[in-house]
Amino acid sequence: MRFDVVHPAELTAGEIGRWRALQRLTPTLHTPFLSPEFTRTVARFRPRTRVSVIHERDDIVGFFPFEHAPLGRGLPVAPGLSDAQGLVHADDVAWDARAMVRACGLSVWEFDHLVADQRVFDEHVTTAAASPVIDLRDGFDSWYRTIRARSSRVRDLPRRWRRLEREHGPVRFVLEATDDTAAGALDTVLEWKSAQYQRTGRSDRFAQPWIRGLVHQLLDEHAGGFRGCLSLLYAGDELVAGHFGLRDHGVVPTWFPAYAPSMGRYSPGLLLHLAMAHAAAADGVQLIDMGRGAKTYKEELKSGDTTVAEGRVARLVPTAALAWARTAPVRSARRAVDRNPRLYDVADRVLRARGRWRPGTANGVSA
Template sequence: MRVAILYDGPDIVGFFPFERHPLGIGKPVAAGLTDAQGLVHAKGFDIDPRRLIKECGLAVYEFDHLVAGQPLLSERHERHPSPIIDLRDGYEHYTCTLKEHSGKTYKTTLAKSRKLQREAGQMRHDYAITDLAPLHTLLAWKTGQYRRTGRSDRFAQRWIVELVERLLAVQSDSFAGVLDMVYVDDEPVAGHFGLRTRTTLSGWFPAYDTRFAKYSPGLIHHLAMAERAAGSGIQVIDMGRGQKEYKDKLKTGELQVAEGRVARLGPAAGLHWMMRVPVRKTRATVLANPLLLKTADKALKTYGRLRAVLQG
């Protein structure tokens, strides 16, 4: 990891965190994990993006979650929605919005919550806990989800597990790791780990115990999390880029993140273009077409089942 410090005369006006890979290829720190990428800079700051990457010794800077409004952003970069839950007017106002726009989802989720408690036991919700045991339970659920859906298991990499553990240990007014879990009869059912500032909770790793899948525990949990988050001063929950049904049901609006690259003319940038850009455009085409997306998702889940059999 490297951090470029940007000056305007004697004044520091920005920081640019990045990783430098072979051939001068630059990427965001922890690329593949980060949902908000780019410069940390003073308001109104402007810079030539190509000059920036040149001064950093980069031929290319590639990103997939560049925050809207960044000086690195141009019209040619692809924009993607990042759904949010707006809690600035409180949880009750949010539920009123849900009733208006996703009334069936809201009513069904409450009904399933009552049914879960009738059939499994009393429910409780622990918010902003710091114990490692429930965190490891959550990560195990997430590993199972990655494997079932044919995705690579991020938590097979020890450094990612250690990163999440360290972030959970950080608890300050301006930044903290936030772990919350829903229990039924003292048994964990669903949970989430994310990061917060004073006013924003960034969604990261939601998961649930598949034994309770028929009760929609993910939706039950998200409503519980939104209520407790609003009570603690959170104004926005950013659920992150990605087309997921639960996000469409719960969102009240969207932010934007961008995908693309900033490149200087040269052999390394040309090689990078050939290796990465056609793949990215193909993926974007699949994600934008419901039929292609459904086919690809089905193929990944089939692969996940075959992988589980072979590894078992």
């Protein structure tokens, strides 16, 4: 087994083709976060991004994308943003995870959204969490009947849609905005999302220039089946809600949904997801992955759950121990909150209260 570590820009056309071929063979890898185009785009903004091209004799049998942080600490590509992580590899090949980490020049590789069926990492998983999904493989109508039967809020959405039309004009939805106004609409959606982060006491991701730059770059990415996907909901000429995510292999992970605070009474977040599911199903999307995290709207919309895992592959070296000491307490506290609904509710209320008292906070509403 040989591990050749390269910058993503150095991947050849043949290697990218092999990566995508391996990805197609395994359903759990059908996510744009594990597509080569995502890693290559992230590398423009995160220069420590690397890929290990894994060879067995003369064959390429896998690709391991990661970020090589200081002290030999290995992180997922786009740390803190990627909702799917892991190896893209052939099913009939196995190797030692620690040997791979060592061959990549790392002391440790940490993950928090490891996709299912990554057997090479089984012994290194510390906890697993549900990631709610909208399954559209049987079509929109089948999914909608299921969620409508169990949620009074979903049953009320047609009335809210009609009220929105009556008070603001005809409602229309764009699944993938590509015209000259798309960049401006994206900025509006990101401003709404920033306001939401601030109002709820969360860290504002878009205060980091690399994240904002990455999102705008991804909007322009159209390589093979991979592309950035900006979905917009309008009432008349007014933008009501939007979502920016990615699309590949028939999967759309929800990434950054947001809506105009003034439209809160219409449940625009739910209307956006409903319109997105309807249009996406008609356009060949099979799965909308809403991501890890316990939120009411996800429970109302989901068909079921996939599983993502958290853990670390650590070598017995001092730098791995140092990395553990710096990150373990925070991760442990977050896991405890995520597992306990009462703790989650208390933590959410504390963060929202902090957001209300934060100087200069704009009003935003969670999608």
